[in-house]
Amino acid sequence: MKNVISNDSHLLKEESGKLINALREKGINEDVIFEIHVGFEEALRNAMMHGNKFDISKKVTVEIEITDSFVRICVEDEGEGFDPEKIPDPTLDENLLKECGRGVYLLTHLMDSVEYKKNGRCVIMTKNFRSENKQGRG
Amino acid sequence: MNIRSENKNGISVVRVEGNVDIITSPEFKKYLDKIAVSGSKTIVVDLGKVDYMDSSGLATLVEAYKNIKRSGGAIKLLKLSSKVKGLFEITKLDKLFQIFEDEGDALKS
Numbered sequence: 001m002k003n004v005i006s007n008d009s010h011l012l013k014e015e016s017g018k019l020i021n022a023l024r025e026k027g028i029n030e031d032v033i034f035e036i037h038v039g040f041e042e043a044l045r046n047a048m049m050h051g052n053k054f055d056i057s058k059k060v061t062v063e064i065e066i067t068d069s070f071v072r073i074c075v076e077d078e079g080e081g082f083d084p085e086k087i088p089d090p091t092l093d094e095n096l097l098k099e100c101g102r103g104v105y106l107l108t109h110l111m112d113s114v115e116y117k118k119n120g121r122c123v124i125m126t127k128n129f130r131s132e133n134k135q136g137r138g
Numbered sequence: 139m140n141i142r143s144e145n146k147n148g149i150s151v152v153r154v155e156g157n158v159d160i161i162t163s164p165e166f167k168k169y170l171d172k173i174a175v176s177g178s179k180t181i182v183v184d185l186g187k188v189d190y191m192d193s194s195g196l197a198t199l200v201e202a203y204k205n206i207k208r209s210g211g212a213i214k215l216l217k218l219s220s221k222v223k224g225l226f227e228i229t230k231l232d233k234l235f236q237i238f239e240d241e242g243d244a245l246k247s
Contacts, residue, residue, distance in 0.1 A: 013161065038192055045192070106193055
């Protein structure tokens with residue numbers, strides 16, 4: 001499914017709600033849904049705040065593919081892009097007390113793969129479903 | 139998100155319920171600021187009924203940690219769900235915060 005949404009942080013919950021419902025319909029367990037939920041909202045928030053810089057005339061494009069074995073999510077903004085390699089590691093002692101910088105780190109660690117394209121304007125993240133990720137199995 | 143607090147022998151126990159995220163974090167921050175300004179030296183934040191937290195929720199708690207520490211106090215976290223605790227472990231914030239399972243232990247420490 002593909003959706004182009006306005007750069008409004010209040011739409012973030014609407015989008016993540018749709019994703020959560022689709023994952024529940026697939027029978028994915030709640031712990032895995034939580035990780036995908038956090039990763040997705042962090043990506044969407046980054047796109048709206050850091051990519052589109054709160055500009056309400058800009059859009060965010062969300063593409064989601066859910067199969068029996070994985071979910072792949074692409075979030076693309078209309079900003080200038082960024083270099084994820086330049087984001088300081090928030091887990092280093094000198095950065096622990098910083099209030100920002102954990103969003104990208106969280107999504108990188110919660111998803112199975114995260115790839116940036118178009119100069120960082122587009123993030124593609126994938127979470128694989130293993131048998132233990134399904135409700136009532138394993 | 140719902141927040142309420144009670145005073146237990148001079149310690150403010152703040153009980154949070156629901157989501158702590160980009161939408162609710164500003165309200166959570168205001169609440170913690172108000173408690174800190176009221177003169178509470180120790181704040182215990184009960185997150186046992188928090189179903190969801192994102193990086194803005196973590197940032198709010200880090201800011202509260204710094205504010206309270208600056209005034210010579212302490213903030214302790216209580217009853218994190220395994221999912222929320224996982225976020226603290228990934229970001230290594232479990233090294234920064236004192237995290238308790240038992241309220242009595244949090245109040246005594």
